[in-house]
Amino acid sequence: MIHPTLPLDGFAAPRLVRANRNGPVLHATPLVQADDVLGLNLTRGCGHGCAFCSVRAAPKYPHGEAVLFTNTLDLLRDELAVLKPRAVHLSPASDPFPPLAPVQEMAAEAVAMLAAHGVEAWLMTRGEPLPSVLDAIARHTATVRFTVALPTLSPASSRLLEAGAATPERRLALLESLRERGIPVQVAIDPLVPGMNDTPETLGPLLDALAARGVKSVTAGYLFLRQGIAERMKAELPADVAASILDAFARGPVLTPPGLSAARFLPRARRQRGYATLISLAARRGLNVTVSAVTNPDFAPPRAMVGGPGLREMAAARLTATP
Numbered sequence: 001m002i003h004p005t006l007p008l009d010g011f012a013a014p015r016l017v018r019a020n021r022n023g024p025v026l027h028a029t030p031l032v033q034a035d036d037v038l039g040l041n042l043t044r045g046c047g048h049g050c051a052f053c054s055v056r057a058a059p060k061y062p063h064g065e066a067v068l069f070t071n072t073l074d075l076l077r078d079e080l081a082v083l084k085p086r087a088v089h090l091s092p093a094s095d096p097f098p099p100l101a102p103v104q105e106m107a108a109e110a111v112a113m114l115a116a117h118g119v120e121a122w123l124m125t126r127g128e129p130l131p132s133v134l135d136a137i138a139r140h141t142a143t144v145r146f147t148v149a150l151p152t153l154s155p156a157s158s159r160l161l162e163a164g165a166a167t168p169e170r171r172l173a174l175l176e177s178l179r180e181r182g183i184p185v186q187v188a189i190d191p192l193v194p195g196m197n198d199t200p201e202t203l204g205p206l207l208d209a210l211a212a213r214g215v216k217s218v219t220a221g222y223l224f225l226r227q228g229i230a231e232r233m234k235a236e237l238p239a240d241v242a243a244s245i246l247d248a249f250a251r252g253p254v255l256t257p258p259g260l261s262a263a264r265f266l267p268r269a270r271r272q273r274g275y276a277t278l279i280s281l282a283a284r285r286g287l288n289v290t291v292s293a294v295t296n297p298d299f300a301p302p303r304a305m306v307g308g309p310g311l312r313e314m315a316a317a318r319l320t321a322t323p
Protein backbone atom coordinates (compact mmCIF):
# COMPACT_ATOMS: atom_id res chain seq x y z
CA MET A 1 0.00 0.00 0.00
CA ILE A 2 1.31 3.42 -0.89
CA HIS A 3 1.10 6.24 1.60
CA PRO A 4 -1.77 8.23 0.09
CA THR A 5 -0.23 11.59 0.82
CA LEU A 6 3.32 10.77 -0.24
CA PRO A 7 3.97 12.36 -3.62
CA LEU A 8 6.25 10.01 -5.48
CA ASP A 9 6.24 12.48 -8.38
CA GLY A 10 6.70 9.92 -11.10
CA PHE A 11 9.13 7.74 -9.15
CA ALA A 12 7.77 4.19 -9.02
CA ALA A 13 6.93 3.00 -5.52
CA PRO A 14 8.63 -0.25 -4.54
CA ARG A 15 6.66 -3.45 -4.93
CA LEU A 16 6.03 -5.07 -1.55
CA VAL A 17 7.09 -8.71 -1.39
CA ARG A 18 6.55 -10.78 1.75
CA ALA A 19 8.95 -13.53 2.75
CA ASN A 20 10.07 -15.42 5.82
CA ARG A 21 13.49 -14.56 7.11
CA ASN A 22 15.97 -17.38 7.40
CA GLY A 23 18.32 -16.76 10.28
CA PRO A 24 18.41 -14.26 13.09
CA VAL A 25 17.29 -10.64 13.00
CA LEU A 26 19.80 -8.84 15.23
CA HIS A 27 23.25 -8.30 13.83
CA ALA A 28 26.34 -6.22 14.36
CA THR A 29 26.28 -3.01 12.37
CA PRO A 30 29.42 -1.07 11.49
CA LEU A 31 27.30 2.07 11.10
CA VAL A 32 27.22 2.48 14.87
CA GLN A 33 30.54 2.41 16.65
CA ALA A 34 29.27 1.10 19.96
CA ASP A 35 29.62 -2.47 21.11
CA ASP A 36 26.19 -2.67 22.70
CA VAL A 37 24.20 -1.43 19.69
CA LEU A 38 22.91 -3.94 17.15
CA GLY A 39 21.10 -3.56 13.84
CA LEU A 40 17.78 -4.92 12.58
CA ASN A 41 16.72 -4.64 8.93
CA LEU A 42 12.97 -4.83 8.41
CA THR A 43 13.25 -5.23 4.65
CA ARG A 44 15.69 -6.14 1.93
CA GLY A 45 15.45 -3.32 -0.55
CA CYS A 46 14.21 0.12 0.33
CA GLY A 47 12.52 1.92 -2.52
CA HIS A 48 13.82 5.39 -1.87
CA GLY A 49 16.23 4.95 -4.73
CA CYS A 50 19.09 7.13 -3.49
CA ALA A 51 21.75 7.46 -6.18
CA PHE A 52 24.54 7.43 -3.58
CA CYS A 53 23.27 4.39 -1.63
CA SER A 54 25.99 1.81 -0.97
CA VAL A 55 23.36 -0.85 -0.29
CA ARG A 56 21.69 -0.33 -3.70
CA ALA A 57 25.09 -0.73 -5.33
CA ALA A 58 25.35 -4.34 -4.09
CA PRO A 59 25.06 -6.93 -6.89
CA LYS A 60 21.97 -8.75 -5.53
CA TYR A 61 20.01 -5.67 -4.45
CA PRO A 62 16.29 -6.13 -5.32
CA HIS A 63 15.71 -2.98 -7.39
CA GLY A 64 12.05 -1.95 -7.44
CA GLU A 65 11.16 -4.25 -4.53
CA ALA A 66 11.07 -4.16 -0.76
CA VAL A 67 11.09 -7.65 0.71
CA LEU A 68 9.33 -7.50 4.10
CA PHE A 69 10.34 -10.29 6.49
CA THR A 70 7.07 -11.39 8.02
CA ASN A 71 8.52 -13.40 10.92
CA THR A 72 10.77 -10.59 12.17
CA LEU A 73 8.84 -9.82 15.36
CA ASP A 74 8.66 -13.47 16.44
CA LEU A 75 12.39 -13.84 15.92
CA LEU A 76 13.11 -10.54 17.66
CA ARG A 77 11.15 -11.64 20.74
CA ASP A 78 13.20 -14.85 20.92
CA GLU A 79 16.50 -13.08 20.44
CA LEU A 80 15.79 -10.40 23.04
CA ALA A 81 15.45 -13.22 25.57
CA VAL A 82 19.15 -13.98 24.97
CA LEU A 83 20.83 -10.80 23.74
CA LYS A 84 20.47 -7.62 25.80
CA PRO A 85 21.64 -4.75 23.61
CA ARG A 86 21.43 -1.20 24.87
CA ALA A 87 19.96 -0.12 21.55
CA VAL A 88 18.87 -1.48 18.20
CA HIS A 89 19.27 0.51 15.00
CA LEU A 90 16.28 0.18 12.65
CA SER A 91 17.18 -0.36 9.79
CA PRO A 92 20.85 0.05 8.81
CA ALA A 93 20.45 -1.32 5.26
CA SER A 94 16.97 -0.02 4.44
CA ASP A 95 14.60 2.73 5.51
CA PRO A 96 12.05 1.88 8.24
CA PHE A 97 9.52 4.28 6.70
CA PRO A 98 9.27 3.66 2.96
CA PRO A 99 5.92 4.45 1.25
CA LEU A 100 4.60 1.03 2.30
CA ALA A 101 2.25 0.99 5.30
CA PRO A 102 2.98 -2.64 6.36
CA VAL A 103 6.70 -1.87 6.69
CA GLN A 104 6.01 1.26 8.72
CA GLU A 105 3.59 -0.59 10.97
CA MET A 106 6.14 -3.31 11.61
CA ALA A 107 8.70 -0.64 12.51
CA ALA A 108 6.30 0.72 15.14
CA GLU A 109 5.69 -2.77 16.51
CA ALA A 110 9.43 -3.41 16.72
CA VAL A 111 9.86 -0.15 18.64
CA ALA A 112 7.16 -1.26 21.10
CA MET A 113 8.76 -4.68 21.56
CA LEU A 114 12.20 -3.17 22.13
CA ALA A 115 10.73 -0.70 24.63
CA ALA A 116 9.08 -3.57 26.51
CA HIS A 117 12.55 -5.08 26.91
CA GLY A 118 14.11 -1.77 27.95
CA VAL A 119 16.03 -1.48 24.67
CA GLU A 120 16.35 1.82 22.82
CA ALA A 121 15.22 2.01 19.19
CA TRP A 122 17.35 4.20 16.94
CA LEU A 123 15.38 5.16 13.85
CA MET A 124 16.69 7.00 10.82
CA THR A 125 14.60 7.91 7.81
CA ARG A 126 14.41 9.83 4.56
CA GLY A 127 10.74 8.86 4.36
CA GLU A 128 7.44 10.05 5.73
CA PRO A 129 5.98 8.02 8.58
CA LEU A 130 2.20 7.76 8.70
CA PRO A 131 0.57 9.82 11.47
CA SER A 132 -0.75 6.61 13.07
CA VAL A 133 2.76 5.18 13.07
CA LEU A 134 4.16 8.33 14.70
CA ASP A 135 1.40 8.14 17.31
CA ALA A 136 2.37 4.54 18.10
CA ILE A 137 6.06 5.43 18.35
CA ALA A 138 5.27 8.42 20.56
CA ARG A 139 4.14 6.00 23.29
CA HIS A 140 7.81 5.08 23.76
CA THR A 141 9.59 8.44 23.66
CA ALA A 142 11.86 7.44 26.55
CA THR A 143 13.45 4.69 24.45
CA VAL A 144 13.36 6.23 20.97
CA ARG A 145 16.07 8.19 19.18
CA PHE A 146 14.85 9.54 15.88
CA THR A 147 17.06 10.91 13.12
CA VAL A 148 15.74 12.56 9.98
CA ALA A 149 18.26 12.48 7.14
CA LEU A 150 17.99 15.76 5.26
CA PRO A 151 20.97 16.63 3.05
CA THR A 152 19.42 19.58 1.25
CA LEU A 153 16.47 21.94 1.11
CA SER A 154 16.64 22.09 -2.69
CA PRO A 155 13.84 20.01 -4.27
CA ALA A 156 15.92 19.63 -7.43
CA SER A 157 19.03 18.35 -5.63
CA SER A 158 16.89 16.09 -3.46
CA ARG A 159 15.18 14.67 -6.52
CA LEU A 160 18.55 13.86 -8.05
CA LEU A 161 20.09 12.38 -4.92
CA GLU A 162 17.08 10.69 -3.25
CA ALA A 163 14.54 10.26 -6.03
CA GLY A 164 11.94 8.26 -4.09
CA ALA A 165 12.35 9.81 -0.63
CA ALA A 166 10.04 12.35 0.97
CA THR A 167 10.59 15.88 -0.32
CA PRO A 168 12.66 18.24 1.85
CA GLU A 169 9.47 20.17 2.64
CA ARG A 170 7.79 17.02 3.93
CA ARG A 171 10.83 16.13 6.00
CA LEU A 172 10.71 19.58 7.59
CA ALA A 173 7.05 18.93 8.36
CA LEU A 174 8.10 15.60 9.87
CA LEU A 175 10.44 17.44 12.26
CA GLU A 176 7.45 19.44 13.44
CA SER A 177 5.27 16.35 13.78
CA LEU A 178 7.93 14.65 15.87
CA ARG A 179 8.32 17.70 18.06
CA GLU A 180 4.55 17.98 18.58
CA ARG A 181 4.53 14.37 19.76
CA GLY A 182 7.50 14.85 22.10
CA ILE A 183 9.74 12.49 20.13
CA PRO A 184 13.37 13.66 20.38
CA VAL A 185 14.90 14.19 16.96
CA GLN A 186 18.19 15.09 15.40
CA VAL A 187 19.05 15.69 11.76
CA ALA A 188 21.69 14.03 9.62
CA ILE A 189 22.97 16.27 6.82
CA ASP A 190 23.91 13.15 4.97
CA PRO A 191 25.51 12.79 2.59
CA LEU A 192 27.36 16.01 1.94
CA VAL A 193 28.09 16.00 -1.78
CA PRO A 194 30.94 18.22 -2.94
CA GLY A 195 29.73 21.28 -4.79
CA MET A 196 26.10 20.29 -4.51
CA ASN A 197 25.01 20.77 -0.91
CA ASP A 198 28.16 21.77 1.01
CA THR A 199 28.37 25.46 0.11
CA PRO A 200 27.35 28.34 2.41
CA GLU A 201 24.57 29.15 -0.09
CA THR A 202 23.00 25.72 0.32
CA LEU A 203 23.85 25.03 3.96
CA GLY A 204 22.75 28.43 5.33
CA PRO A 205 19.04 28.11 4.45
CA LEU A 206 18.98 24.49 5.56
CA LEU A 207 20.46 25.35 8.95
CA ASP A 208 18.04 28.28 9.27
CA ALA A 209 15.11 25.95 8.62
CA LEU A 210 16.38 23.43 11.17
CA ALA A 211 17.04 26.05 13.85
CA ALA A 212 13.55 27.48 13.29
CA ARG A 213 12.14 24.03 14.06
CA GLY A 214 14.02 23.68 17.31
CA VAL A 215 16.72 21.32 16.07
CA LYS A 216 19.77 21.63 18.31
CA SER A 217 22.22 19.14 16.85
CA VAL A 218 23.08 17.72 13.47
CA THR A 219 25.41 15.02 12.26
CA ALA A 220 27.18 15.21 8.93
CA GLY A 221 29.29 13.04 6.69
CA TYR A 222 30.56 13.31 3.13
CA LEU A 223 29.63 10.91 0.37
CA PHE A 224 32.06 8.04 -0.23
CA LEU A 225 32.42 6.04 -3.41
CA ARG A 226 32.87 2.45 -4.42
CA GLN A 227 32.82 1.23 -7.98
CA GLY A 228 29.15 0.21 -7.78
CA ILE A 229 28.12 3.57 -6.31
CA ALA A 230 30.05 5.49 -8.97
CA GLU A 231 28.41 3.41 -11.70
CA ARG A 232 24.93 4.06 -10.25
CA MET A 233 25.61 7.78 -10.06
CA LYS A 234 26.80 7.84 -13.68
CA ALA A 235 23.68 5.93 -14.74
CA GLU A 236 21.15 7.92 -12.68
CA LEU A 237 22.44 11.51 -12.58
CA PRO A 238 22.81 13.96 -15.45
CA ALA A 239 26.23 13.41 -17.03
CA ASP A 240 27.65 16.81 -16.06
CA VAL A 241 26.48 16.47 -12.44
CA ALA A 242 27.93 12.97 -12.09
CA ALA A 243 31.21 14.02 -13.72
CA SER A 244 31.62 16.99 -11.43
CA ILE A 245 30.99 14.90 -8.31
CA LEU A 246 33.24 12.03 -9.37
CA ASP A 247 36.05 14.42 -10.40
CA ALA A 248 36.18 15.77 -6.86
CA PHE A 249 37.13 12.28 -5.65
CA ALA A 250 39.87 11.71 -8.23
CA ARG A 251 42.76 12.39 -5.85
CA GLY A 252 41.00 11.21 -2.69
CA PRO A 253 42.31 8.36 -0.54
CA VAL A 254 40.98 4.81 -0.51
CA LEU A 255 40.29 3.98 3.14
CA THR A 256 38.71 1.10 5.00
CA PRO A 257 36.34 2.19 7.80
CA PRO A 258 36.02 -0.32 10.65
CA GLY A 259 33.76 -3.20 9.61
CA LEU A 260 33.15 -1.82 6.11
CA SER A 261 34.64 -2.44 2.68
CA ALA A 262 37.24 -0.09 1.31
CA ALA A 263 35.92 3.05 -0.33
CA ARG A 264 37.25 6.21 -1.95
CA PHE A 265 36.85 9.37 0.09
CA LEU A 266 37.27 13.03 -0.77
CA PRO A 267 40.75 14.39 -0.10
CA ARG A 268 41.08 14.94 3.62
CA ALA A 269 41.72 18.68 3.26
CA ARG A 270 38.54 19.04 1.17
CA ARG A 271 36.49 17.30 3.83
CA GLN A 272 38.07 19.36 6.61
CA ARG A 273 37.26 22.54 4.73
CA GLY A 274 33.65 21.46 4.20
CA TYR A 275 33.12 20.49 7.82
CA ALA A 276 34.71 23.75 9.01
CA THR A 277 32.24 25.69 6.85
CA LEU A 278 29.32 23.68 8.21
CA ILE A 279 30.43 23.97 11.85
CA SER A 280 30.92 27.71 11.56
CA LEU A 281 27.52 28.27 9.91
CA ALA A 282 25.81 26.00 12.44
CA ALA A 283 27.44 27.69 15.44
CA ARG A 284 26.03 31.05 14.32
CA ARG A 285 22.58 29.50 14.55
CA GLY A 286 23.17 27.73 17.86
CA LEU A 287 23.43 24.24 16.35
CA ASN A 288 25.94 21.60 17.36
CA VAL A 289 27.62 19.49 14.65
CA THR A 290 28.95 15.96 15.04
CA VAL A 291 31.08 14.74 12.16
CA SER A 292 30.53 11.10 11.24
CA ALA A 293 33.41 8.87 12.29
CA VAL A 294 32.23 6.13 9.93
CA THR A 295 32.62 8.28 6.82
CA ASN A 296 35.87 9.85 8.06
CA PRO A 297 37.96 6.90 9.19
CA ASP A 298 41.13 8.98 8.92
CA PHE A 299 39.70 11.45 11.48
CA ALA A 300 38.50 8.91 14.04
CA PRO A 301 40.59 7.28 16.74
CA PRO A 302 40.65 3.46 16.54
CA ARG A 303 37.78 1.85 18.42
CA ALA A 304 38.95 0.19 21.60
CA MET A 305 37.67 -3.24 22.44
CA VAL A 306 37.98 -3.84 26.14
CA GLY A 307 37.59 -7.18 27.93
CA GLY A 308 36.10 -10.29 26.40
CA PRO A 309 33.77 -10.55 23.44
CA GLY A 310 30.97 -7.98 23.55
CA LEU A 311 27.48 -8.08 22.11
CA ARG A 312 28.68 -7.12 18.66
CA GLU A 313 31.18 -9.96 18.58
CA MET A 314 28.58 -12.40 19.90
CA ALA A 315 26.10 -11.17 17.33
CA ALA A 316 28.64 -11.20 14.53
CA ALA A 317 29.64 -14.73 15.38
CA ARG A 318 26.13 -16.03 15.82
CA LEU A 319 24.12 -14.00 13.40
CA THR A 320 24.31 -13.13 9.76
CA ALA A 321 25.10 -9.55 8.89
CA THR A 322 22.49 -9.25 6.17
CA PRO A 323 18.74 -8.76 6.43
Ligand code: SF4
Pocket: 046, 047, 048, 049, 050, 052, 053, 054, 055, 056, 093, 094, 095, 126, 162
Ligand atom coordinates in the same frame (compact mmCIF):
# COMPACT_ATOMS: atom_id res chain seq x y z
S1 SF4 B 1 16.86 5.60 2.15
FE1 SF4 B 1 18.80 4.73 2.83
S2 SF4 B 1 18.70 2.54 2.37
FE2 SF4 B 1 17.08 3.56 1.19
S3 SF4 B 1 17.99 3.93 -0.83
FE3 SF4 B 1 18.29 5.79 0.42
S4 SF4 B 1 20.32 5.54 1.39
FE4 SF4 B 1 19.68 3.52 0.61
